[in-house]
Amino acid sequence: MDYEMNSDTKGLTTGIIREAEVDQLNLRLDVLLNPDDEAAKILINYSAANPHLTGWTEDEENKLKRKVDFRLMPILCLIYGMHYYDKAMISQAALFGLQEDLGLNRGTRFSMASAIFYLGFMAGAYPAMFLAQKYPLERVAAAIVVLWGACVLTTPACVSYKGLYTQRFFLGFLEAGVSPMWMMICGSWYKKNEQALRIGIWYSTTGYVSIFSPLINYGLGHIEGSLSNWTYMYFFAGACTIVLGIATLFVLQPDPIRATFFCERERYILIARMRTNNSGIRNQTWKKDQVIELLCDLKFWLVFLMAAFGMVNNGAVSTFMPVVVSGWGYSSLTSLLLTMPAAAYAGTLIVLSTYCAMKFDHIRTWLIVAAQFMTTLSAILLWQLPRDAQGGLLFALYILPSTSATYAILMGLQIANTAGYTKRALASSGIYIGYCLGNFVGPLVFLDHEKPKYSTGFIITFVTAAATGVMGVIxxxxxxxxxxxxxxxxxxxxxxxxxxDPTDKVNKQFRYII
Known part of the structure; x- marks a missing residue:
């Protein structure tokens, strides 16, 4: 009697596992069982109880993938979209009196208010991932989301730029765990070739949320009340975030081991198919040797530097884009409306590039190079075009977020090319610290006395984008x-x-995707 075991991971052979081979597989798992790995225990227990039901069809697997997508992707997208909405709202609040009320319109105060958020990110990423490995991830995520929502609600209490600096730092500290935790969740549910698109889907909300947020905030900014116009934006965002955080506790399913909406067989299939990742699913033991290996891994540092260099221009995208456009003489509403095509472009490019990464072999690093080429082109145009060539300037501004596709692909590469649960958790945080470093530097290179041209900012954007493309090839x-x-x-x-739970370096059967 034959049983199919499908694997749609690129480079693997889809074939049939016969009963004898299944028995050998079970024996091998039994001998090599890691007592700390919960996934291996589930496989062995199921195989022992159902020795003739250890195979599955491709249709079964595809149906399960759709079920996982339906249960998982909406909550990941909603929270990540709110994560971006909350942190980037400062650029739109600036058009409705935030700068004047808090004294941010002097020197580099507004730039620092944006940049200091990423100092909090860098400080919070590793503590969040440590908690997520030691405790149930959905509880850690829910607590973080509720706390950052409460932090957003405190923004109107700020009466000076110093108070806003403090609020922005702690907001960054609390939001820091979301991206690395979402990467780990995708790594626990999906095969290597499936991960990039799923990461791209929730990361694309950074673009799509920016289509609607200008309209929402423009409406909120025109509420007539006893408080400043911009404060209502933060009340709305904070309340929505807290509601999402509470929902997270009941909806988020971090891995197939503890998910509640599968039968025993479905759980077995979801775990068994993940063997092709060569990275395990969940392990709560903190391993110092994996920490040391990560710090000595050249590939990790290259991804870290690509994230840092590639995200320098994100300072212009997330913080300065409405300000740059308004500096060309447009009204607040027109400035917000003119930024919407850039948001649509960014979201769509992220989805398309990660879809291509899933669909075609060996092109991920070339996609990075292509995205960075578009970013360098944008930076050159924004630097060199005369200020009255507004058609060309808007085109350049719209393709500036091309680097978002780079970061989406980098997240997929980092999670797919890193094995060992501790090493993978730290690598997920590490790329995010690189992301934060680039975002911290980005706003600071757009000098107030250079507006509306911002020559220094766009020169540095050009150099860092080009360097990122070169590192992608390396x-x-x-x-x-x-x-x-x-x-x-x-x-x-x-x-x-x-x-x-071996690392990618220790396990010689592991192969890196490119």
Whole structure:
């Protein structure tokens, strides 16, 4: 009697596992069982109880993937969209009196108010991931979302730029865990070739939310009341965030091991198919040797630097875009409306690029190079075009968020090319710290005395974007070298150690995607 075991991970063979082979697989898992790995225990218990039902069809697997998508993606998208909405609202509040009320219209105070948020991000990323590994991730996520919603609600209490600096720092500290936790969730539910698109879907909300947020905030900014116009934006956002945080506790399912909406067989299939990732699913043991290995891993530092360099221009996108446009002489409403195409472009490019990463082999690093080329082109145009060439300037401004596609692909690369649960958790936080570093520097290079041209800002954007593209090529070459070296050593790609929690460096059967 034959049983199919499908694998749609690129480079693997889709075939049939016969009963004898299933028995050998079960024996191998039993011998190699890591007592700390919850996934391996579930596989062995199911295989022992159902020795003739250890295979599955491709239709079964596809139906389960759709079920996971339906349950998981909406909550990930809603929270990540609110995450971006809350942090980027300062750029729209600035058009409705925030700068004047809090004294941000002097020197570099407004730039610092944006940048200091990312100092909080850098401080909060690793503590959040440490808590997420030690405790149920959905509880950690829910607590973080509720607390950051409360932090947003405190913004109207700020009476000076110093108070806003403090609020922005703690808002960044609280929001820091969302992106790395979402990466870990995708790594626990999806195969390598499936991860990029799912990460791209929730990350694309940074663009799509920016289509609607200007209209929402324009309406809120015109409320006539006893408080300043901009304060109503923060009351609305904070309340929505708290409601989402409470929902997170009941809706978010962090991994198939503890998910509540699957039967025993479905859980088995979802876990067994993840063997092809060679990275396990969940392990609560903190391993110092994996920390040391990560810090010595050149590929990790390349991804970190690409995230940092690539995100420098995000300071212009998330903070200065409405301000830059209004500096060309447009009204507040027109400035907000003119930024909407850039948001649509960013969201769509993220989805398309991550879809291509899923659909086609070996193109992820080339997609990074292409996105950075568009960013360098945008920076050159914004730097060199005369200020009265507003058609060309708007085109350049609209393609400036191309670097968002780079970061979406980098998140997928980082989670797919890192094995070992502790190492992967830290790598997820590490890329986010690089992201924060770039976002911190970004607003500071747009000097107030250079407006509306901001020559220094766009020159630095050009240099960092070009450097990111070069590093993408270097990363590709290193991964190719490591894969070929393992092939020459006679160790073929396999999944014998998938649930033993080895790192990608230790497990010679591991292969890097490019």
């Amino acid at each position: 990363y590709r070459l290193i991964c190719q070298h490591d894969n070929r070296k393992r092939d020459r050593e006679g160790v073929h790609e396999g999944f014998d150690h998938a649930f033993e």
